[in-house]
Amino acid sequence: MKRFACYAAVTAVxxxxxxxxxxxxxxxxxxxxxxxxxxxxxxxxxxxxGPLEASTGAKVEFLLGGSGDRLSxxxxxxxxxxxxxxxxxxxxxPAALKDGLVMAPDASKVANAADVWPGMNDxxxxxxxxxxGIAYSKALFPQPPExxxxxxxxxxxxxxxxxxxxxxxxxxxxxxARIEGVNEHDPDVAFAKLAELGAPALTYSSLDEVLxxxxxxxxxxxxxxxxxxxxxxxxxxxxxxAFPKDPGPVLVRDMVCQVANSPEPELAQMFINLALGVExxxxxxxxxxxxxxxxxxxxxxxxxxxxxxxxEEVASLLQLDWPYVISQRSDWTDRWNKQILGQ
Amino acid sequence: xxxTPDIRPITTAMLVAPAACLMFGVFVLxxxxxxxxxxxxxxPGSLRMDTNLTLANYTRIVGDSYYLGGLWTTLWLSAVVTLxxxxxxxxxxxxxxxxxxxxxxxxxxxxxxxxxxxxLLPTLxxxxxxxxxxxxxxxxxxxxxxxxxxxxxxxxxxxxxxLVQAFLPLMLLPLITTIERIPADYEKAAMSLGARRxxxxxxxxxxxxxxxxxxxxxxxxxxxxxxxxxxxxxxxGKVVTFASLAYQQAALVLDWxxxxxxxxxxxxxxxxxxxxxxxxxxxxxxxx
Numbered sequence: 001m002k003r004f005a006c007y008a009a010v011t012a013v014x015x016x017x018x019x020x021x022x023x024x025x026x027x028x029x030x031x032x033x034x035x036x037x038x039x040x041x042x043x044x045x046x047x048x049x050g051p052l053e054a055s056t057g058a059k060v061e062f063l064l065g066g067s068g069d070r071l072s073x074x075x076x077x078x079x080x081x082x083x084x085x086x087x088x089x090x091x092x093x094p095a096a097l098k099d100g101l102v103m104a105p106d107a108s109k110v111a112n113a114a115d116v117w118p119g120m121n122d123x124x125x126x127x128x129x130x131x132x133g134i135a136y137s138k139a140l141f142p143q144p145p146e147x148x149x150x151x152x153x154x155x156x157x158x159x160x161x162x163x164x165x166x167x168x169x170x171x172x173x174x175x176x177a178r179i180e181g182v183n184e185h186d187p188d189v190a191f192a193k194l195a196e197l198g199a200p201a202l203t204y205s206s207l208d209e210v211l212x213x214x215x216x217x218x219x220x221x222x223x224x225x226x227x228x229x230x231x232x233x234x235x236x237x238x239x240x241x242a243f244p245k246d247p248g249p250v251l252v253r254d255m256v257c258q259v260a261n262s263p264e265p266e267l268a269q270m271f272i273n274l275a276l277g278v279e280x281x282x283x284x285x286x287x288x289x290x291x292x293x294x295x296x297x298x299x300x301x302x303x304x305x306x307x308x309x310x311x312e313e314v315a316s317l318l319q320l321d322w323p324y325v326i327s328q329r330s331d332w333t334d335r336w337n338k339q340i341l342g343q
Numbered sequence: 344x345x346x347t348p349d350i351r352p353i354t355t356a357m358l359v360a361p362a363a364c365l366m367f368g369v370f371v372l373x374x375x376x377x378x379x380x381x382x383x384x385x386x387p388g389s390l391r392m393d394t395n396l397t398l399a400n401y402t403r404i405v406g407d408s409y410y411l412g413g414l415w416t417t418l419w420l421s422a423v424v425t426l427x428x429x430x431x432x433x434x435x436x437x438x439x440x441x442x443x444x445x446x447x448x449x450x451x452x453x454x455x456x457x458x459x460x461x462x463l464l465p466t467l468x469x470x471x472x473x474x475x476x477x478x479x480x481x482x483x484x485x486x487x488x489x490x491x492x493x494x495x496x497x498x499x500x501x502x503x504x505x506l507v508q509a510f511l512p513l514m515l516l517p518l519i520t521t522i523e524r525i526p527a528d529y530e531k532a533a534m535s536l537g538a539r540r541x542x543x544x545x546x547x548x549x550x551x552x553x554x555x556x557x558x559x560x561x562x563x564x565x566x567x568x569x570x571x572x573x574x575x576x577x578x579x580g581k582v583v584t585f586a587s588l589a590y591q592q593a594a595l596v597l598d599w600x601x602x603x604x605x606x607x608x609x610x611x612x613x614x615x616x617x618x619x620x621x622x623x624x625x626x627x628x629x630x631x
Contacts, residue, residue: 068594075390075597099390163580165595202497203580209470218475218492327388333596338409341581 024266027057031267034073034086037064039231039288047280048271058267067092074101074259084262085271089167090253091322093123102257109269112276116293117311124257125272128227128284129291129308131249131317132171134242135229136221137214144242147175150197150221157198158220160210164203164336170325171250172223173332174318178247184320187332191339199341211236225252230289230306251308251317254290285309381603390597400604410605413583418612420499420574420584421567424506428514428563429556431507436518436555441527451519455512462509462572469505469577470496497579505573510566514559521555553627561620565613585609 033049035041041062049060063070063083070086074096077083088096096102105121107113113125120126136145140155150159162168174184176193184190201219204210207228213219215238226249229241243249256275258268274280281292285299291308292299299309308314325332382396404410439450457465472478475492483489495501525548533543549556571586578587585605593602 066594068597071390072594072597095390101390161580163591163595199581205576205579212476213474216476330385330596330598330601333591334407334409337583337591342409342583 025057026264026267029056029058029264029267031058031060031085031264031271032063032083032262033060033271034063034065034070034083036066036087039228040087043280043283043287044275047277047283048274052267052271052274056267056270058264060271071096071101075099081259081262083259084264084268086257086259087127088124088255088257090122090251090255091167091170091320091326093255093257094323095123095326096257097123101260103260103265110273110276112273112294115278115296116276117295117314120253120293120314122255124255125276126293127254127256127275128281128288129293129314130225130227130252130254131243131308132168132175132223132252133226133229133249134221134244135211135214135224136240136242137217137219138238138240139217140220141240144240144244145221146242146244146246148179148246151179155197155220157201158218159197159200160202160204160214160219160222161200161340162204162224164340165329165333167250167252168223168225169336170320170332171252171318174250174320174325175223175247178318184325187328187335191335195339203341207232211239214239226308227288227290231287247318248316249308249318251314251319253293377603377606380600381607383600385598385600392600400601401608403601404604404608409583410588413585413588414608414612416499416582417568417584417586417609420502420506420582421564424503424510424567425514425560425563427503427507428511429560432511432514432518432559433552433556436515437522440519440522451516454515457509458512462570463576465508466505466573466576469501469508473501473504473577496577497581499582501577502574502582502584505577506567506570509570509573510563513562513566517555517558517562518552519555521552521558525551554624557620557623557627561616564616568613568616569609 031052033044035044041064044062045060049062052058053060063073067086067088070083070088071092073083074081074086078101086102088102093102097104102124104123105113105125110125113121116126134145134147134150140158141149161172170184173187173190173194177183177186177190180189180193182189202210202213204222210219210222210224211229211232214222215236217238224241226241226243233239233241256272258265258272262268276294278294278296281294281297282299284290285292285297285307286303289306291313297309299307308317380392381400382398384393384395384397384399386393404414435454439447439454443450470477473495474480475496477495479495480489480492483493495504529547529551530543533547534540538546569586570584571590574582574584575587575590578584580587586609589602589605589609592598592605596602
């Protein structure tokens with residue numbers, strides 16, 4: 001009996017100390033999360049914010065917009081942040097960590113971070129894997145094109161680009177450089193090669209805008225990030241999406257970050273933990289075609305074919321020297337304006 | 344017997360204080376910060392700003408033909424939009440005052456709709472009209488008049504159409520107010536004295552309309568100079584205006600000091616336009 005009492009006491013203490021942090025009552029607390037709108041917000045509400053609110057009593061408030069807006073907000077609120085969690089691009093996360101705007105990834109506080117593929121939690125926690133490929137008009141390209149086919153003279157002036165600076169623009173510059181046998185460290189060659197494609201027919205501000213024009217054959221192709229485009233292909237019969245091989249697609253990774261000195265650090269860690277969890281990562285893959293970073297996510301062969309979801313696939317992708325690219329941002333923006341748009 | 348109540352200065356100060364405090368807090372202070380910011384610089388490779396004062400941002404603007412070109416495009420575009428608005432609004436305003444009758448209020452209400460709708464909604468509507476797959480190109484293709492779409496977006500034409508649509512009310516309203524004040528007898532008197540219609544317009548009507556023309560032109564010019572949403576959407580990144588350059592630097596490059604300097608240059612031209620307008624108005628006040 002004494003032994004039983006001892007076991008019971010040890011078990012009780014162990015259970016108490018091992019209980020997840022969200023068993024605490026956070027009623028009256030509000031967690032502020034900055035992210036992109038649309039399907040991403042919907043999935044985060046369903047699989048992350050909802051369960052977190054139910055288990056803690058806290059309220060999750062979303063701030064929707066572009067990642068640049070969130071970076072600006074973090075800089076402006078450096079001494080008194082109001083945002084707790086932010087979703088950033090692969091190239092922004094290390095810079096934000098270097099400037100002390102976000103917390104370094106910590107698997108001791110965010111348990112699911114340990115299940116993320118090794119080496120991916122760079123600056124912040126790796127959230128999803130996507131690649132820069134080619135969205136193309138099937139009327140103009142009978143077969144999925146390689147990058148070099150975009151330089152066919154008949155497509156000059158028929159490209160569409162995202163507003164620069166962006167990972168799409170930087171990725172396309174890196175591809176242009178690789179085609180010429182150099183890399184992004186040689187911007188003179190990269191810009192000269194990309195300028196050969198002519199001024200873009202469109203700098204798009206929405207996915208529908210570019211896809212409807214491409215569907216009608218007004219735009220030949222656009223370097224675009226997988227995921228959203230693949231999800232939308234069923235709405236546009238005349239559009240295909242290609243992951244080229246020479247060079248491969250450019251790796252683009254979305255990151256989720258805990259804002260430094262934020263008002264709700266514990267809730268922020270719980271939110272990030274759920275975001276990296278198998279349930280949410282699986283939903284990202286199935287519904288958005290965003291590759292999971294959590295190594296424990298299991299996908300069917302069909303689902304896996306549409307996403308980038310293994311370290312081997314990641315290794316086959318073109319990885320840019322993002323810290324260098326970021327350091328050139330101001331200069332490259334001027335060059336993009338003059339050499340690419342101003343032709 | 345006093346005709347006006349005796350208001351003590353302290354009472355006046357207390358009545359003005361809330362609005363003055365609000366203006367100081369939400370306009371003067373941020374403006375001063377923006378001015379100071381324009382003399383700072385972005386630390387290379389960092390999001391932090393170097394607070395040592397420098398003229399580098401301004402020398403970058405005046406030393407780079409790209410930025411001077413953007414400034415020239417913005418000024419030129421604003422002048423063209425102002426002129427087109429004037430040409431369209433003048434006969435319309437006169438017709439509304441003289442002939443609209445009971446429909447006058449309704450017509451004025453309809454004409455200011457673009458202002459109360461905000462910039463985004465009408466601009467997105469124009470995208471549907473002007474795009475290669477839009478109403479105009481679709482209609483012309485259906486009639487067999489064109490084979491490939493006319494380029495109505497992503498160029499000066501599209502942006503001009505959008506800005507004229509957005510700011511026509513700013514020209515129309517001052518003109519209506521001014522024309523309403525011109526006695527109808529003046530025109531008849533001039534004609535009865537043998538003046539031809541062109542002479543009546545040149546020597547009687549236009550000088551009397553000049554305060555409205557100057558006020559409307561100033562409003563449209565300043566609004567066009569600082570417009571962002573319309574040039575951004577209808578220009579599709581290919582029409583470079585100072586506002587779109589400032590946005591790119593502030594929101595995408597995150598070089599706030601340079602974006603502030605761009606904004607300051609834009610505000611300088613805004614100030615110059617206002618001073619010019621005030622001088623013309625003063626001169627008109629002496630002659631009309």
